[in-house]
Every structure is written in structure tokens, then in C-alpha cells.
Amino acid sequence: MNTFGRNFIVSLFGESHGEAIGVVLDGVPAGIPLTVEDFVSDIRRRKSGGKGTTPRIEADEPVILSGVYEDHTTGAPLAILFKNTNTHSSDYDILQQVPRPGHADFVADVKFDSFNDPRGGGHFSGRLTLPIVAAGVVAKKAIASVLEGEEEEPARGKGSASGKGSEPTPCDIKAKIVEPGGIRRSNNSEKKWREALDAATAEGDSLGAVVECVIREVPVGLGEPFFNSLESCISHAIFSIPGVRGIEFGDGFKAAAMKGSEHNDPFGPDGHPVKNGAGGINGGISNGEDIVFRVAFKPTSSIAKEQQTLNFVTDKMTALSVPGRHDVCFALRTPVIVEAMAALVLADQLV
């Protein structure tokens, strides 16, 4: 189902080349200040146009259909709509018989009995992460509202709840690329990365990346011992982002090669764990330390470089160069999506 959450419920809809995409949020507390300007910053972070991203540029202007009155949330469901305008559907006609490798074309065709909308991936499109980012903006504000008990407009000049200067807000969520194309961040890695990006672009190929997300100032006690451990809920949301191949918390996969005396986290004199190898979660429950997790994104599946693959109609192998406009490294646009998903999880626990 395309619905997430138990208390802060997100319902996603839309197709890449349909009339509009959007999201309905149910369970948003009343009284949170909200206008379309609040969405600008996060939506811009997801936008294409930079090096390594697609030249398909959409206006991406949110329309708030309901749930807001006089610039505050009303407590009723909040519906946000984005029109689709810049669509080139003819690009996709040929692909109906040649499912694109790495894409959902094949499974969608089987699951939905060929009734799925094939244009631009239809409902499977990465474009659907736009309303998710919008939902994340509301979730971040809901979290701040619940934890700060502040329901008034912040003082002018201080900016929105999610970007208040250096002092961390409650559940401050920040994600960034830490390993673009397999290159670890270091003094001179920025140059290597640009070169790798240029090379991939030239070859019609693509790159992946690892994104790290850190959530600061988390209250102790979020999550449950078993089936709704905080890692369960976060990973559930993160694997809803197209192209994720793995997730790890704290020491992650390295923990499997450590000894207990190395990985364990004794409490220091200040009552805090010394190392945070658990990534802020023990027994499924937040322990008050920074929640730290890393997400592996695959390289973009749509590549111009020729791939030999099957034509399911002719039953013959064929050379495919995926047409259309695509990101060389879509992962560059994902940190704000990772943040949005984390925010949806925390809002669901907190409201």
C-alpha cells in the first residue's frame, strides 16, 4: 500500500506523466504555521539542474488544497498537489516491449496485468519523491511543534524550524553524501568525484553514492522492543526511496567484525555512551545520542550506454540505449529525501 504511518499518516499518489502528483497527510497537529514558502528550501535541495542531474526541470510549486487556514494547519487532513508540466511521453513508447534493466517496468507489467501507466515509470517514478519531500517539510515542523511546544511563528530572521542557525533544534535531521561513486570524503576527493562524474557523463554511464543521516537532540524512548524498533521504522521508510540497496546504523556492517569489548558502548562519567557505535538506538529504542545511519544508493538505472537486453515481444536480444533525460547520479538529489523519510518516522512516533 502507498500509505505510511499510524499517527501521522502519509498517502502518496500520482504518476510521472499524469496530471498531478501529491500527498495527503492525516494526523497533522493543529496550529502549526505553514505556507508555501516553507517548502521552497527543501524542494530546491531535491531539484535537478546541477552537475550530474537531469535537465528535466519542473516548476515544483506546491498547491495546498486543504488542511491550512490563515497560514496555520487546521488539524484536518493536509493535501498538497504538484502539477506535472514538463513531460515528454513520446520518449517512452518504445520501452513497453523492452523492459529497462534496473527499472520496475517488468514487475509493474506483471503485477498490474499491463494496466500500469508506463510513461516515465508511472507511479514508480522518482518524481514521486517530490511530494515525499513536501510531506517531510510538514513532518519536520510537526516534530518541532510537538517537542518545543511552540506553535507560534518563529521570530523573523530566525528562519524555519528546520534550519535555525547553529543551535540544534529538537530532532534536528541532516543528511549528506559521504561516499559519492565509491569515493570517500577526504581533502582531495572533491576533485576525484567531479572527474568520475565527468567520465560517467561522457560514457553515458551513471554513479551511485552513500548518504549519511544524523539526527541530533532525539528524546530517549522512541521505538519499541521488537516489531517496531526505531531501526525497523526508519529502514522501512528509507527502503521506500527508489534505488536504496542497504542501510546500516552506527558501526553498521563493521560491527559484525568487531569484538564486544570494541563495539560495546560503556557509559561515561557524563552518563552518555562513549562511542555511539549503536547509532543512538539500543534495544530498538532511542537512547538520546545522535541517531546515525548510512544509506547505499545504486547508480542511476537509466543510462545512455548500450546494454544488451531482451525484447519480450520479439524474444530476441537487442541493444538498448535508454532515451530521455536522466540524472547521471540521482543519489545527489536524495539527502533531502532521506531527511524527509526520517522526519515522517519521527513525526509518526511523536504526534
Add this chain to the structure above:
Amino acid sequence: MNTFGRNFIVSLFGESHGEAIGVVLDGVPAGIPLTVEDFVSDIRRRKSGGKGTTPRIEADEPVILSGVYEDHTTGAPLAILFKNTNTHSSDYDILQQVPRPGHADFVADVKFDSFNDPRGGGHFSGRLTLPIVAAGVVAKKAIASVLEGEEEEPARGKGSASGKGSEPTPCDIKAKIVEPGGIRRSNNSEKKWREALDAATAEGDSLGAVVECVIREVPVGLGEPFFNSLESCISHAIFSIPGVRGIEFGDGFKAAAMKGSEHNDPFGPDGHPVKNGAGGINGGISNGEDIVFRVAFKPTSSIAKEQQTLNFVTDKMTALSVPGRHDVCFALRTPVIVEAMAALVLADQLV
């Protein structure tokens, strides 16, 4: 909440040193042959007693309280109980003021306002994975029942649905340790691993491991495009197992360092992807290939080796050597738990 599933619903209860632990399964199809003997094999795989596991040995005999009549499921909720017998509660008295590093003692105390049962970790205990394994047995049989359409007893000598000789059953789920203590499987790694285990035992320390799970013969179409992608549902269940630090599907974290032309999976002449780098899932939906995922387990948190940690009552650092009987590498007992969790997810999709 300690409840999982939408159609095949699991409710877990119990504490390590309470009277009994158990599970209620709601949504089990009627007519599946089921007796206590069906649980023997999987429960034995989880059992302690082997090298690197705790000497606390429980009878672990399931009592079926409801939902079975004349050795077949009735369609009514199935309740399974395990008595706790071999409990040494006095071991834990001293730990209430010194939360054990890596354990849930601290968060449980905060979340439940000190009302949690502290004996043996209470509800947070790994012992709760026993009813999960039992639930997994029922889930495996439910999956087979739905996919095979077979509701009669299998012919004698063929064994249970989950272990029918060499021919894979539908959704055949198999998990095993692939990297014990950071040592990759190879010709001579078995010896290295036993040495590492002996060394850790001698030092009072502990080890972790990576478990790989492969699910064969999966129907195409399980999962949803966004919030209930198959990876979302599987990771949700897997992170409910105590001690998991990461999960990856197919090429996993390596995918983030690959090029699109390397990671992508063109369809071969037989209509199957050539490499299965996606781990059997595209766009959140099973594509019919083997589902492959790896799970990182941390080293056992309870170690005899001294750790310097805080006494929250005296507010002074103290040397802690965790008493009680513990696994040196609890991950050795987890493959069957990983299988059970995977089975719960698939059963929930299929029933």
C-alpha cells in the same frame, strides 16, 4: 507496538524470567496440518549448547493453546506458549543501577519509568526470539499452503513443507552465517573462526557475524512501489531482531561504488536478469529471482571482560563484568530467526 503484519498478524508477549513467553498468530489460513513436532527442527536450530553459545538450556517445548483442532489449523487465532523454567534471577539484581553497555537496560528504565521487568532483560530478552521462530514455522507452512494449494498432509517420508529434499518449495527460505567474526568463508576459514571463538571465549569477549538469507522460487509481484516495498517490509522485520546493525539487498553497499553499466541487470535470452544485483527486487516488487539479503549482527553485548562504565546511583565509574550465562556469539543462533522474520513478511503478503 509488539504486533507485526496486516493479514498474518503476530502478537508477541513475555519476559525472560516471567512465567511464560508466547505469540498469537491471527490470519492463519484454515486447514494447514500442524502439530508440535513441526516446531522441533527450527527450534533446535535456534537452541544454545553448541560452541560459542550459552549453557542456559531451556526445554523450549511449544504448547499450542488454540487455533488447532485435530492437527490442522482452524482459521481462528493460533496461540503458542513456552514456559520459562531455567531462570536465575538473582544474577541480575546488581545490574539495576549499572545499566549494561550495549543493552536496553538504560532505555527501558527511561521509557517505562522504571516499571520494566529487569530480570534477564525482561521483554527485551533474546529469549523472545523463540516464539518468533515458532511463528516462522507456521508462516513457512502458510506460505507453502497458499502457493502449493496443498492443504493435505504431505505423503509420509517427504518431511515438512520447509525441508522437502532438493527441489525448492515455493518461497524456500534459507539463511546461514557467511562471515563469522569478520572472517569470510573460504577453504581454510573454518579453522580461523574456531580459533577466534576460542580466543574470545578465553578473553571473556564476544564476536558478531554476517548472516545471508536467500529466498528461492518467489512469485513475481510481492511488495508495493513506495511505502511497502518488499525491502521495506523485510528490513522492518529483520531490524526487530535484537542486535542487528545493518541490512543490504543484492549488491548492497557495493552497489553505491558501481557504475550503472556494472550494477544494472539486463534480461538474458531466458527472460531472467543476468546477475541479480538487485537481490530479486525491482521498484520494491519481487521480480521472480532469488531474493538475497545480508544482515550484520553485532557481537554479544554481555561480556565477562571488564568494562568501565557508570553506576547511575553512585554517579561513579565502576568496573563491570557482566555475570550470567551468555552466548559468546549469539549470531550463531540467528539464521533460523532471520528465516522466521522473512517468512512472516512473505506470509503477510501471501495469505
Add this chain to the structure above:
Amino acid sequence: MNTFGRNFIVSLFGESHGEAIGVVLDGVPAGIPLTVEDFVSDIRRRKSGGKGTTPRIEADEPVILSGVYEDHTTGAPLAILFKNTNTHSSDYDILQQVPRPGHADFVADVKFDSFNDPRGGGHFSGRLTLPIVAAGVVAKKAIASVLEGEEEEPARGKGSASGKGSEPTPCDIKAKIVEPGGIRRSNNSEKKWREALDAATAEGDSLGAVVECVIREVPVGLGEPFFNSLESCISHAIFSIPGVRGIEFGDGFKAAAMKGSEHNDPFGPDGHPVKNGAGGINGGISNGEDIVFRVAFKPTSSIAKEQQTLNFVTDKMTALSVPGRHDVCFALRTPVIVEAMAALVLADQLV
């Protein structure tokens, strides 16, 4: 929460005088033929304009934003939008300090901390039943699709699935007014009812009604023994319609005054119960007979007739004559809403 269903999930949004109202349906099977024309008949039945209904007339034209491609459902979420056009918000300004008797003004103000949209009742407005009727249209088609296994267009001239001449379709749902204004249907009651309506209109007063719904050709086995008995699910949906005061199945409240030998329903020679006093449901589960239930609707709360009520700002009693355009008997417009809710329940059980 404004979300209903487990498999066929409905998310409702919008306010009476906001930009638009609508609904998102998740879990709609792929391949059901669907165009905006399919909504015309049911939407017209809900429309105002007849005797005893409000002169506020809206275009009520559905816009399908997603989930339909080439006139068939795609299996992705289906979003349907209705613009609000004919709004007179100034009518409601004075009512913010004098909560209208029988309305949600008071509770909305408390629950949402005065942030609710007060115009026309905001999200509480009966106007929200319009997208519910639209959802019901899709639900009825989904039910027919599942039960008939027919996913093609019906032959021309046969009409839509919900109105196929005299032969009942599977789960054929029909609701009608059986007791308008407390007047039982009989030979000459139609005249009495028109007189009562005229009198109420003249007095600025309002009337209620009892609606009866009959569902024919129901498969045996829908519902669950306890918490999701079919009556539980139907009543849950029905009490979501504004203004419902009661519901009864089969013999209903009369059953409480009957003897077992009168109310019991022995099976006749044809294997069917003789009387259907149970209203088609035994033990929470459909028994294959007609499901029959009756719903009591209160009289319209908005009346022009003066009511003495409290002004919560001045703390003084005041005479209130509710302005605006209202139904004298809104229940006249509800049979199609009752059908829609019943359809949502059955679709949720069947898809």
C-alpha cells in the same frame, strides 16, 4: 484519522469552503474500466435541488488526478478531486462565537484549539460526503470486478456494473428512505410526507429519516468472529456519515423483544434461513442471505427557526437563526452515501 480500510484504503481531505475536496483510494485493483462518466449517476443522486434540499448547487465534476490510464485503473493510488466554487463564506462569520446547536462548531474549536477552518463547517461539512460517494462508485466497480472476474467493458447498452437491469449483480447494494420524518411508507404516506416537508420548510424547521440498505448476492464468509464482524465494519463506516444516530441489522431493536423461537432462523428445505431476521449475518460473518440494515438520520441541525443558545464570548443567551442555504431534510440525499459506505466495507473485504 480520516482514513478507512485495510486493503481498499480511503483517505479523505478538504473543507467546505476551501479550494477543493477529494479522496485518495489505495488498493484499487488494476484493469477496472473507469471514466468520469461512471460517477455521474451516483453523484446526481446525492445532489441538492429537489424538494427539501438546499439551493446551494455545485458543479460536482470529478477530476481524476492519478491511478487511471487509458480509461482503466492502473493499480496505483487513485486520486479524485472536486473544486469548490459556490461558496458564501461571509454567511458564517458571526457563528464563531455562537456555536450552532447540533453542529461540530464547539467540539472542533476545542479539539483543534481554534485553528479549525470554521467556514461552512470546514472539514466537518456534509460536503465531504461527495468524495465519499465518488469512492463508493470505484468500490462498487471493484467489488463487481473481483466477484465477476470481469475486467472488460460491459457490452454496450447494459449500463454500469451497479445498475444492470433486473438481474442482481454480485453484492448489489441498494439504499432508500423508508421512514421520512417518522412517517412509515404506506399507500397514502407520500402525501403526508410532502405536507410534513412543506410545514417544516414554512416553519424554518427540519426533518430526519430512516434509510434502509439491502445488499443482495453476498458471498458467504465475509467478516470475522469478533473484532471485525461484518456488522462492526459496516456500522463503523455508517457512523462516519454526519448525522447518523443509530443502526440496526435484520430484526434490529425488535429482536430484543422477541423470543428465541420467534427470532431464530431455522434453515428451510432449500438450505436458506426462512426469515432472515439476522439480516444476512451470523456470528459476524455473511451467511449468503440479503444483508439488511437500517440507519436513523437526525433532522438537519441548521434551521432558520430561532433557537435560544449561548454566546460563548458575551456569555449571554441569544436568539440564533442559522443563516445560509441548507437542506430541510438532508437525509433525502443520504441513500447513495449509505450505499457508498457499504461498498467501501465490502471492497475492503474483497480486494
Add this chain to the structure above:
Amino acid sequence: MNTFGRNFIVSLFGESHGEAIGVVLDGVPAGIPLTVEDFVSDIRRRKSGGKGTTPRIEADEPVILSGVYEDHTTGAPLAILFKNTNTHSSDYDILQQVPRPGHADFVADVKFDSFNDPRGGGHFSGRLTLPIVAAGVVAKKAIASVLEGEEEEPARGKGSASGKGSEPTPCDIKAKIVEPGGIRRSNNSEKKWREALDAATAEGDSLGAVVECVIREVPVGLGEPFFNSLESCISHAIFSIPGVRGIEFGDGFKAAAMKGSEHNDPFGPDGHPVKNGAGGINGGISNGEDIVFRVAFKPTSSIAKEQQTLNFVTDKMTALSVPGRHDVCFALRTPVIVEAMAALVLADQLV
């Protein structure tokens, strides 16, 4: 599904003649004082043995398996078990081919493909209302705990939270029979009722009743505008009790015959509605007045009096006199069950 609630989750299991019946409660707040003594009073109210009830008497002693430590709830799932002891299974053997009129025998057989446990109605038995009453006891205490903020033992001599002398506790829930066997309560109706009961007993027949439930001291704001209106949630729970035929709130079915000026509830000088014809709920949301609803229970289906019904094996009509020990009027035992269901709903909203 046999699971109820979103925050305070109830999972019911067991069969009438199985080993045990019980319930798992997930979401119980930590720190509520709870011992087996707390269940005595409500369980006794449900017990048989009085005039018009069955002579089958069970010990009905709850065993708390988990979730309680040192006489307080721990926050972990609470499992409560009742052993079945006094079972006469041979009574039911003959009924497998002659489904009892008014019972679930027929639908259970179809829905569960003849795998259901037929003994004593199996999972459909009214005996399952025993763990529901136990769940209600915990729910009542959870409500009091949340609303009073009191988590300590009440002072000795004051009794349990649900029966504190004359001063109403928050959400004080009280149900009673108001119309036994169709006889309205009045000065001399008690005698009439006893005569009706004696007559029914003598004839081997049975009687029904109407139960009224009043909930006092309800906070304003419980419930939601549409799909989870408070009436929706209460009716959902109430129709989970076997034998319910109808429910109405406030003026109920009478409201359908009233004028708006009669049914409407203006606010008086004290800020309270004058009449409470809405039964404490407006727009789906509690308005702070007493919640008042009435429930129609059918007469007991099991009667000794002969009924002509079909033998589904011989395909011939046969005279059936239902053997076994049954209530002449099982509704006499239901007020405490109605209270329990109401408490489950309120606890789910409040915890």
C-alpha cells in the same frame, strides 16, 4: 481479524472447549497497579449462575503470563489466560450436520472449509467474552491512569479505579439492562420480567434485552470527524459482542422522527447542551456530556424448544432441540461486556 485497536491493541484467542482462552494487550502504559484481584468484580458480573443463566460454571480465574512485575504493569505486552475446565464436548457431536439456527455453525463451516473447531461453537463461543471483560478491566484502569495522572495504588478502602463510591471517575462507564425481554423498566416491571423469564424457561425458549451504557466525565475532543467518529469506534467494538442487533446514541432512532427544533441541543447558560439528544457526541467528537448509547441483544439462539430445520447431510428437515447448558437470556450477562468494549475504545483513544 481478531485484533482491535491502534494504540491499545487487543488480540483475542481461544475456543470454547480448547485448552485455554485469553487475550494479549499491547500498548498498556507502564506503572498501573494490577493484580488478579482487580479482575474479580467484573468477572463476577459476567458469571452465570443467576436466574436465566446457564448452569455451566467455570472457575474463570485469570492467569497473568506477562506484562506485570511486582504488581504493576511494565509497559510490555500483557497476556492473560483462562483455563477451560468444565467442558462437555460430547453434547455437540450431533450438531455438525444440523447447523443450529441463529448460530455461526453454518458460516464457520463454509468460511473455514470445515476445519473450524465445532465444540461449543469453537472460537465463536460467547465464552470468548471472558477475556474481553478482563481486557476491559485493564482498559478501565489505563483510562483512569491517563486521565487522573495517578499511577500509585489508591488509598486502601477506596476500592478500584472503576468503582470509587459516588464521585464519578474520569470516563466512568456504567451499563445496565433497561429493557429485558421487551419490558420497559417501571415500578412494577421487575415482577413482569421474572414471570416472562419463568415462562421462557418453562417453554424451553429464550429472551433478549436492551442494554444502556452511560459514560460520564468524558473529556471533550475524543474521536474524529469522519472515518473514526467516536460512534464509529464504539459501534465497531459493540458489534463485536455476539448477539448484538442494533445500537443507537442519544435520541437514537427516535431522532429520525423529530424536528430539528426538538432534537437540536442549544447550549444553556452554563455552556452545556440542554438535552443531550446527541448522546455526548457532535460531529463524531465527544462534547463533554454523558455519552449515552443503547444496545439491542437478541434472545439466546440455543433453545430446548423444538425447531424444524435442515439436516445438511441427509438434506431432510428435522426437529432440533438444542442440547447443552445455555442461558435463557444471555443478555443478562452482557452489561459488563458492553462496558469492557466501551473501555477498549476509550483506552485506545487516550493512551
